[in-house]
Amino acid sequence: MTMTIASRCSPFASLLPFALLAACGGRPNAPAGGGADVLALMQARNLSEQDVNAALKTYTPTGRHDEYYQFASGGHGGNLIVIGLPSMRILKYVGVFSPEPWQGYGYGDQSGDVLGSVQRAGHTLTWADMHHPALSETGGDYDGKWIFVNDKANPRIAVVDLSDFVTKQIVGSELIQSDHGAAFVTPNTDYVIETAQYPAPLGGGYAPIETWNENYRGAMIFWRFDKQKGRILPAESFAIELPPYMQDLADAGKLVSDGWVYCNSIDVERAYGGNLEGRPSLEAGASQNDMDYLHVLNLRRAEAVAKAGKTETIAGMRVIRLQTAIDENLLAFVPEPKSPHGVDVTPDGTAVVVGGKLDTHTTVYDTMQMAKLIEQKQFVGKDPYGVPILDFQAAIRGQCEIGLGPLHTTFDDQGFAYTSVFIETVVAKWSLKDLKVVEKIDTHFNIGHLVAAEGDTVSPDGRFLVAMNKWALDRFAPVGPLLPQNFQLIDIAGAPMQLLYDMPLPLGEPHYAQIIKADKLKPIDVYKPIGFNPFTEAVDPFATVAGKERIERKADGVHVYMTAVRSHFTPDIVRVKAGDTVHLHVTNVEQAADATHGLAIGSHNVNLSLEPGKHCNVTFKADRAGVYPFYCTEFCSALHLEMAGYLLVEPQ
Ligand code: K7E
Ligand code: CUA
Numbered sequence: 001m002t003m004t005i006a007s008r009c010s011p012f013a014s015l016l017p018f019a020l021l022a023a024c025g026g027r028p029n030a031p032a033g034g035g036a037d038v039l040a041l042m043q044a045r046n047l048s049e050q051d052v053n054a055a056l057k058t059y060t061p062t063g064r065h066d067e068y069y070q071f072a073s074g075g076h077g078g079n080l081i082v083i084g085l086p087s088m089r090i091l092k093y094v095g096v097f098s099p100e101p102w103q104g105y106g107y108g109d110q111s112g113d114v115l116g117s118v119q120r121a122g123h124t125l126t127w128a129d130m131h132h133p134a135l136s137e138t139g140g141d142y143d144g145k146w147i148f149v150n151d152k153a154n155p156r157i158a159v160v161d162l163s164d165f166v167t168k169q170i171v172g173s174e175l176i177q178s179d180h181g182a183a184f185v186t187p188n189t190d191y192v193i194e195t196a197q198y199p200a201p202l203g204g205g206y207a208p209i210e211t212w213n214e215n216y217r218g219a220m221i222f223w224r225f226d227k228q229k230g231r232i233l234p235a236e237s238f239a240i241e242l243p244p245y246m247q248d249l250a251d252a253g254k255l256v257s258d259g260w261v262y263c264n265s266i267d268v269e270r271a272y273g274g275n276l277e278g279r280p281s282l283e284a285g286a287s288q289n290d291m292d293y294l295h296v297l298n299l300r301r302a303e304a305v306a307k308a309g310k311t312e313t314i315a316g317m318r319v320i321r322l323q324t325a326i327d328e329n330l331l332a333f334v335p336e337p338k339s340p341h342g343v344d345v346t347p348d349g350t351a352v353v354v355g356g357k358l359d360t361h362t363t364v365y366d367t368m369q370m371a372k373l374i375e376q377k378q379f380v381g382k383d384p385y386g387v388p389i390l391d392f393q394a395a396i397r398g399q400c401e402i403g404l405g406p407l408h409t410t411f412d413d414q415g416f417a418y419t420s421v422f423i424e425t426v427v428a429k430w431s432l433k434d435l436k437v438v439e440k441i442d443t444h445f446n447i448g449h450l451v452a453a454e455g456d457t458v459s460p461d462g463r464f465l466v467a468m469n470k471w472a473l474d475r476f477a478p479v480g481p482l483l484p485q486n487f488q489l490i491d492i493a494g495a496p497m498q499l500l501y502d503m504p505l506p507l508g509e510p511h512y513a514q515i516i517k518a519d520k521l522k523p524i525d526v527y528k529p530i531g532f533n534p535f536t537e538a539v540d541p542f543a544t545v546a547g548k549e550r551i552e553r554k555a556d557g558v559h560v561y562m563t564a565v566r567s568h569f570t571p572d573i574v575r576v577k578a579g580d581t582v583h584l585h586v587t588n589v590e591q592a593a594d595a596t597h598g599l600a601i602g603s604h605n606v607n608l609s610l611e612p613g614k615h616c617n618v619t620f621k622a623d624r625a626g627v628y629p630f631y632c633t634e635f636c637s638a639l640h641l642e643m644a645g646y647l648l649v650e651p652q
Pocket of ligand 1: 131132249341407408448449511
């Protein structure tokens with residue numbers, strides 16, 4: 001029998017969300033079947049009105065695009081995760097600090113040069129501990145052009161180009177041995193900030209840990225970014241030496257506070273562990289004091305000091321020494337409560353919010369007041385290194401009673417701040433006006449970072465917030481002892497906040513993410529003109545034109561000029577001699593969107609992704625005689641399986 005949706009709806013009408021009621025009322029005679037039998041579905045799947053409401057807010061039908069991109073750090077995976085909001089569908093993993101086979105990233109084309117561009121202590125690095133993505137900004141607002149990410153373990157910064165979602169540059173300095181306060185950009189992306197976390201002798205090298213106070217140091221690097229070139233300019237970058245406290249997160253001032261930089265520190269106790277050597281463990285030693293120091297840096301002045309040459313070059317980096325920073329009045333400290341973590345500048349730039357991990361408050365510092373006190377040199381003391389200290393009470397606007405373990409803060413468009421509260425495992429929404437909590441929502445479980453749509457810009461969007469939870473516990477089907485992290489999408493458009501969606505993140509601890517309006521991005525769909533090399537951003541000198549394919553033996557080896565097109569490689573037989581060095585130059589000569597080919601050569605670790613128009617170069621040694629098939633790794637056409645050939649390595 002056929003029941004109308006209206007008759008099914010009526011007994012539960014009061015339970016139904018608005019959209020369903022509208023459907024019921026609007027189409028009283030809609031036939032059952034398909035998706036019409038909503039109540040039966042709700043009952044069968046044991047879904048509440050709240051569940052259905054959440055589903056309606058996130059479900060994105062086929063062919064419809066998401067309104068926002070979320071760029072999340074891939075944590076240990078060393079790649080960047082691109083997620084659509086509100087659907088929470090993963091759109092891409094971008095290879096950054098780790099090889100990414102699907103993109104051919106790190107497998108021989110020039111991506112290998114990018115991936116391998118920074119070695120540390122003589123080691124090639126194949127992973128990273130990525131923490132904080134930072135979208136490029138113009139006037140304090142995301143401009144959708146680039147995104148920067150850091151590697152905490154092997155201090156590096158990468159530049160990802162959002163025109164093709166490809167990593168174009170990785171830089172790193174031996175000045176520091178770890179980072180955490182990275183990557184953060186200044187409001188016009190003049191600089192990308194990278195701050196060391198664990199003090200060590202500047203520039204590398206050994207010093208006894210007992211000489212921590214004298215020989216160990218922190219530093220903040222300001223990597224100069226050139227928007228024309230889309231590249232960091234190491235030669236124009238500089239650093240500021242800092243005392244051996246563990247500098248934590250940082251943020252750049254904006255609008256009224258543009259030109260200032262704020263950075264937390266932990267371990268002003270200067271504990272360095274030694275729990276088998278008669279000293280307290282690092283963690284116990286580092287949490288003795290009630291206050292650590294918020295670092296306030298005058299970037300404009302630092303820039304001028306660096307320009308005037310008042311620097312010392314250490315490990316190739318121009319460094320403003322600590323004494324110079326003090327003499328030039330470009331660094332001051334303000335006490336901040338117990339083991340601070342997040343430092344987040346408000347959208348209007350007038351305040352900085354700090355969360356103390358062992359505190360129950362967020363502390364709101366007044367940026368203009370601090371600038372005034374520093375300019376007037378109204379200091380109340382000095383640290384052991386002579387850095388001037390501001391009075392805590394004089395520097396703050398107030399504190400908000402949040403709950404136990406506040407970490408990070410993000411903002412909406414209505415004057416509210418949202419703080420992740422780790423120990424209490426909630427998001428606390430509070431008013432920047434009167435510093436009062438208005439609402440809390442549970443997270444599952446133990447939230448780390450959180451991010452609202454464009455929440456760290458001068459013009460947040462509100463609407464959506466994502467809680468990035470460290471623990472997932474029972475939220476997903478069990479997968480063994482190593483659990484994914486849990487991204488929870490929360491609707492913050494109205495009160496109360498509503499949990500919409502749980503998304504497992506199973507490849508590393510993402511830490512931070514940013515959310516940008518989708519229409520700010522204008523990615524290309526093919527490389528133009530044909531033969532374009534994404535890493536040099538020009539037509540490659542070895543680009544191969546259809547009809548000009550050839551194999552040439554030269555002094556440095558055998559050069560193969562190859563094209564790929566549905567559904568063949570030309571040439572499809574490559575003959576070389578054992579011991580030859582082979583230089584393969586492959587151009588995908590297609591311009592149809594999504595007509596991607598791959599090129600894999602067995603036993604030689606050669607794996608290219610050839611998007612339409614793209615050119616790749618790869619060099620490898622054919623050192624062992626044999627017959628090696630090569631083939632296309634993307635199912636590009638009906639005759640994809642036939643898109644293959646042979647590398648014939650003849651004995652000498
Ligand atoms: Cu995990 Cu920003 Cu590195 Cu906090 S950090 S949670
Ligand atoms: Cu080309 Cu499959």
